[in-house]
Amino acid sequence: MKIILTLAWRNLWRNKRRSLITISSVLFAVLLAIVFYSMEQGSYGRMIDSMVKYSTGYIQIQDVFYEDEPSIDNSLLYDDELARLLDGFGNKIAYQVPRLQNFALVATEGQTRGSMVVGIDPEKEQKLNDLSDNLTEGELIKNEDSDILVAEGLAGILNVHTGDTLVLIGQGFQGATAAGKYRIKGIIDLKLPELNNNMIYMSLQAAQWFYMAEDRLTALIVMPENPKETDLLIEELNASIDQDWYRVLGWEEMLKDLLALMSFDMAGTMVMLFILYIVIAFGLFGTILTMIIERQREFAMLLSLGMKRGQLALMCFFETLFISFAGALAGIALAIPVVLWFYYNPIPLTGEMAEAMLDYGFEPIMPFAFDPYVFVSQARIVLIISVLIGLYPVYKMFRLNIMHAKQ
Amino acid sequence: MKIIRTEKLSKIYNHQSLPVKALNQVNLEFETGEFTAIVGPSGSGKTTFLNMIGGLDKPTEGQIFIGDTEITSLSDSKLIDFRLHNIGFVFQSYNLLPVLTAKENVSFIMLLQKTNPKEMDARAVELLKQVGLEDKMDVRPSKLSGGQQQRVAVARALASKPRFILADEPTANLDTQSAFNLLDIMLRLNKEENITLIFSTHDQRVIDRARRVITLVDGAVDSDEQFER
Numbered sequence: 001m002k003i004i005l006t007l008a009w010r011n012l013w014r015n016k017r018r019s020l021i022t023i024s025s026v027l028f029a030v031l032l033a034i035v036f037y038s039m040e041q042g043s044y045g046r047m048i049d050s051m052v053k054y055s056t057g058y059i060q061i062q063d064v065f066y067e068d069e070p071s072i073d074n075s076l077l078y079d080d081e082l083a084r085l086l087d088g089f090g091n092k093i094a095y096q097v098p099r100l101q102n103f104a105l106v107a108t109e110g111q112t113r114g115s116m117v118v119g120i121d122p123e124k125e126q127k128l129n130d131l132s133d134n135l136t137e138g139e140l141i142k143n144e145d146s147d148i149l150v151a152e153g154l155a156g157i158l159n160v161h162t163g164d165t166l167v168l169i170g171q172g173f174q175g176a177t178a179a180g181k182y183r184i185k186g187i188i189d190l191k192l193p194e195l196n197n198n199m200i201y202m203s204l205q206a207a208q209w210f211y212m213a214e215d216r217l218t219a220l221i222v223m224p225e226n227p228k229e230t231d232l233l234i235e236e237l238n239a240s241i242d243q244d245w246y247r248v249l250g251w252e253e254m255l256k257d258l259l260a261l262m263s264f265d266m267a268g269t270m271v272m273l274f275i276l277y278i279v280i281a282f283g284l285f286g287t288i289l290t291m292i293i294e295r296q297r298e299f300a301m302l303l304s305l306g307m308k309r310g311q312l313a314l315m316c317f318f319e320t321l322f323i324s325f326a327g328a329l330a331g332i333a334l335a336i337p338v339v340l341w342f343y344y345n346p347i348p349l350t351g352e353m354a355e356a357m358l359d360y361g362f363e364p365i366m367p368f369a370f371d372p373y374v375f376v377s378q379a380r381i382v383l384i385i386s387v388l389i390g391l392y393p394v395y396k397m398f399r400l401n402i403m404h405a406k407q
Numbered sequence: 408m409k410i411i412r413t414e415k416l417s418k419i420y421n422h423q424s425l426p427v428k429a430l431n432q433v434n435l436e437f438e439t440g441e442f443t444a445i446v447g448p449s450g451s452g453k454t455t456f457l458n459m460i461g462g463l464d465k466p467t468e469g470q471i472f473i474g475d476t477e478i479t480s481l482s483d484s485k486l487i488d489f490r491l492h493n494i495g496f497v498f499q500s501y502n503l504l505p506v507l508t509a510k511e512n513v514s515f516i517m518l519l520q521k522t523n524p525k526e527m528d529a530r531a532v533e534l535l536k537q538v539g540l541e542d543k544m545d546v547r548p549s550k551l552s553g554g555q556q557q558r559v560a561v562a563r564a565l566a567s568k569p570r571f572i573l574a575d576e577p578t579a580n581l582d583t584q585s586a587f588n589l590l591d592i593m594l595r596l597n598k599e600e601n602i603t604l605i606f607s608t609h610d611q612r613v614i615d616r617a618r619r620v621i622t623l624v625d626g627a628v629d630s631d632e633q634f635e636r
Contacts, residue, residue, distance in 0.1 A: 003518045010506035301502040304463055306491025306519050306567070308484065403464050 004311055008318035011291075012326075019323060022287040026327020026382065027334065029280040033273050033378050034335035035342075040269045041369035042343070044262050048255065050192055050363075053129045056254040057097060057221030058230045059237070064247045066218060072102040072173050075216040076246060085240060086222070092233055097124045097221035100207045104170030104178060106200060108158050115154060117168060117200045119207020128223065131188060131201075138162035138186030146206045147185035153196035155187045162187060168200070173213035180210055191363055273381075281385050285392070288320050292393055299397065300405035309398050316393035324386035332375050342368040410570055410603055411437040411460055416469035418455050418626070429455040430466070431626040437571070440601040442594065444608050444617035452626040453607035454575055460605070461494055461573045462486045473570065491519055495564030497574035501556040503548040509535060509559045510544040516567045534562035538592050554585025561592060571603035578610045586612055 012019050052058060063076040076082075078098065086093060100119035105112055122141050125131055131149070132140050141149055150160065160166065164184050172178035182202065190196040208214050224233045230250055237248040252259060292299075302312055347366040349357055354364035418430040430452045437443060445453045458464040460471055462478050471478050473493055481489060503512045513531040522530070535544055538558035548556050557577055564572045574593075578586040594616055596602045606613055614620055622630040 003515065007504070007506060014506060297500075297502065298504070301496075301498065302504075303487060304461070304490065304496050305516055305563075306487055308487055308519075311519075403458065406463075 004315045005318060008315050008322060011315070011319055012322050015291075018287060018290070022283060022323055023327040023330065025283045026280055026324055027331040029276050030328050030331025030378055030382060031335045031338070033276055033381070034332065034374060035338060035368075036269060036273065037378065038335075038339045038342070038368045038370070038374045039366060040266060041371065041374055042346070042367040044266075045369050045371075046363070046365075046367045047258060047262070048251070051255055051258060052251050055195070056251050057128060057219075058224055058227055058251050059222040059234055060249045060254060061220040061222060061237070061241070062218070062247050062249060064243070064245055067247065067249065070218070072100070072171075072211055072213060072216075072218060075100065075173065075213055075218045076220070078215050078217050078220060082220075082246070086220075088240070089233070089236070091225055092229075092236075094223045094225045095124055095127055097121065097128050097223065098204055098217045099219045099221065100204060100211065100213060100216060101218050102170060102172075102178075102211055104168045104200075106154070106158065107167040107169065108160055108164070111158055113154070113157065114198075115168075115200050116198045117170065117202065117207065117210070119204040119210075120201050121204050122201075125201075128221065134188045134190060136187050136189050138184065141185050141201065141203055143203050143205060145185065145203050146182065147202075148182040148206075149186045149188050149201040150184050151196045151199040152187050152189040153193060154198060154200065155184070157197065160184060166200075168210065170211070172211040173216060176212035178211050182206075277381055277385060280382070281389060284320070284324055284386065285389050287323065288316075288389055288393055291319065292316070292396055296400075296405040299400055300402045303400065303402050304406075309400070312400075313394040313397035316397055317390040320390035320393065321386050324382055324389075328379050328382040332379060335375065339368050339370055339374070342366075343370040408439045409436055410439050410474065411435070411605075412472040413460065414470045414472075416456075416459060416471065417467050418452070418459065418464070419467045428626050430459065432469070433623075433626070433628055435621065435628065435631070437603065437605065439570075439603055440597065441619055442597045442604050442617050443619040443621060444606045444614050445621045445623060446608060446614055447623035447629070451623040453623055455626075456623065457573050457575050457605070457607045461496065462490050491516070491567060493570045495567060495569035495572035497557070497560050497564050497572060497577045499576040499579050501548070501553070501560050501580075503556055503559055503563070505548050508545045508547055509540055509551065509555075509562075512548070512559055513562045513566050516563055520567055530566060531562075534565055535559070537565075537596070538562045539588070552585065554581050554588055557581060557585070557589055558592060561589065561596075565596065565602070571605060574604065574606045574608075576608055576610070577606065578608065578613055583612075586610065590616055 061076065063074045065074040066076070086096060098121055101116060103114060104117045106115045122131070122143060126140070136152055141147055148166065150166070155161065158166070162184050165181050166184065167181050168179065170178040190199055202210065208216065222233070222237070224230050234248055234250045241248060299312060303309065346368065349364040349366055357364040413433055413435050416430055416433040417428070420427045420429055433456065445456060447453050455464070459466055460473070462481070466479055476489065478486060478489060504515065507515060510531050513534055514527050517527040517530065532541070532544065535541055538561055540555060540558055540562070543551060543555060548559070551559065578589060581589060590612060593604055597604050606617065608614065616636065618634050618636050620632050620634070621628060
């Protein structure tokens with residue numbers, strides 16, 4: 001085996017220029033593929049992360065009717081039984097984040113506007129989305145507070161600041177009137193414009209009082225200890241929860257529209273990557289084909305001397321693997337600093353593209369993913385391509401006619 | 408002792424369309440320790456005959472016995488294995504592996520035979536000494552002259568301890584001095600170590616040294632002469 005590997009490696013450098021050109025073509029294709037894929041995964045990751053963080057969480061427990069009709073009347077009752085059931089999951093659940101949300105009109109002296117008023121447990125919410133990091137003015141609310149936090153965009157629209165008072169009017173649980181005056185304790189920047197222009201946070205206790213919805217939640221976010229085991233936890237929750245009353249939803253189900261959009265968008269990238277890899281495949285195949293054709297006499301000589309066809313085929317197979325792996329590894333090595341740079345310095349978007357991102361409620365930046373999968377997935381594709389191409393010389397070696405090859 | 412025997416050996420190319428008889432009912436026997444030159448004009452069947460007894464090509468008719476083994480009935484993989492352990496080849500255009508040094512080229516065949524590394528190394532060194540290339544062991548073929556490359560090829564052919572060596576016009580690409588050097592080495596190996604050598608050649612220098620000269624004409628044996636040399 002050692003001699004076969006040695007021969008394969010040395011054969012690669014018999015025509016240095018050709019090998020280097022082929023390796024370079026693989027290198028640049030892998031580099032491009034990784035950068036594109038990282039960009040795509042980065043954007044998707046950011047979108048999902050933002051949505052999970054600020055909106056859905058990984059898992060939500062809702063009233064069985066809430067998803068179809070998201071009204072406070074379809075809120076769930078967070079009673080002792082539910083609390084005990086969730087406690088039973090022990091350290092599989094990292095923490096729970098209760099929310100009670102509903103629409104309300106928010107009024108200042110001169111303006112009225114629709115807004116989303118969300119009752120939160122500030123300490124638990126802090127764990128989920130680092131609210132304090134986004135505080136631009138004032139202080140965070142506490143559990144016992146009856147003050148509110150207003151999103152920066154909304155505060156700007158209403159032209160209000162910390163210490164000002166807002167009037168909230170809405171409909172509470174089962175048609176009750178919800179009305180009250182609330183002092184602004186802090187202003188937070190929620191990044192995503194859709195949220196930033198609409199959100200008002202108050203303590204869960206205050207919200208339950210405001211909406212006349214004692215012990216009720218529109219959603220209980222459940223954060224798994226290990227996010228990778230989200231699906232397993234959903235299964236276990238579904239198995240133990242009373243499904244006549246409650247529904248357990250994963251983030252993928254809650255964000256299915258977004259994921260469908262991503263898949264559609266990803267298809268375009270896949271087509272582009274496919275074309276890129278087809279180009280690599282043909283480049284590689286051309287080199288291997290030339291190597292085979294120009295070495296017919298040598299192969300015939302090796303068979304004459306007593307080298308087995310399997311050994312000869314393996315040598316050619318290794319040559320294909322070496323050339324593609326050299327390119328792939330060099331491509332990955334070069335891609336790491338590039339991706340790392342863009343990971344820490346995402347590309348800011350401008351113009352129409354930025355507006356489109358803002359319309360979808362996302363930050364107008366092009367983030368990159370620095371995940372081993374991004375690199376491994378491309379290496380895997382190159383491996384598959386090289387194995388497929390490597391099969392051609394294997395086939396040819398088993399079919400080689402010594403007498404024809406000698407001539 | 409008989410080492411090679413052919414019976415009614417025939418080879419017809421383009422069997423279906425325009426048949427060309429390259430060999431026609433050739434019956435020959437070779438003894439251990441012979442130094443034989445197979446001569447004849449171009450197209451007389453010299454190389455075809457060598458390819459047949461070397462197990463590189465299959466006859467259209469007839470049989471080839473190497474020792475007790477009838478090689479035309481062997482499968483491709485068995486034939487490769489048979490060649491590895493029984494036949495040494497020296498080609499006209501040397502055909503050394505360009506990516507291996509002289510010593511590695513000689514060792515290569517022993518590696519295929521799975522020879523013990525120490526024994527392999529010692530034998531490669533010894534063979535290269537025998538062909539006068541002890542100072543070129545770590546040199547790749549591209550840095551060797553044609554004559555030196557052919558001497559490495561002879562060492563490689565001997566490395567597997569074959570029953571006989573087939574040399575297809577080994578001196579054709581060599582200058583006079585290199586050809587004489589090569590022939591001297593091969594004659595010495597033949598005499599001192601009783602190595603059986605069968606050449607196909609046009610080269611009078613080889614013919615003049617051969618103890619047996621077989622002349623092929625139109626694929627058939629025209630003459631078979633023995634000489635005391």
